[in-house]
Amino acid sequence: MDVKTILQYVLALFMVVAGVNHFLKPRMYMRIMPPSLPRPRELVLVSGVAEVLLGIFLLVPATTRLAAWGLVALFVAVFPANLYMAQHPEHFRKIPRALLWLRLPLQAVLILWALWYT
Incomplete structure (x- = not known):
């Protein structure tokens, strides 16, 4: 299995786990919404x-x-x-301010990662 395929499985697993977490901890996600x-x-x-x-x-070849x-x-x-989290760190005191700002470029990395499979 090549690196691209392994990373495809990693991204898929990450998304499924994150999605399930929306149902396990919805309040956490509601807090970060503008x-x-x-x-x-x-x-x-x-x-x-x-x-x-x-x-x-993402793991189904046809889709x-x-x-x-x-x-x-x-x-x-x-x-x-x-962006809301980074601009309002007072609402997210448990998360270091630097991490709030690092989430922004992380979105670009995730977008590029997903684009690899288009």
Whole structure:
């Protein structure tokens, strides 16, 4: 198995675990959502479903490309939450400020990672 395929499985597993976590700890995800977004609980649950499905579909050859594009869209869609966290560190005192800012370029890494499978 080559490195690209191994990393595809890693990304898929990461997404499925993260998606399931939306259902196990929805309040944690609701806290990071900008207050301007409506229906935070519903958005958390929908994004959790999307993460699980896209992670699974990333491993299905017939749906890999579509899932990868879906992940790109998802990573772009959650960027405002990461930006909100960085701009409002007082709401996230348990997380070091530097980590809040490092989440922003991490989104670019995740987007590039997903683009590898398009």
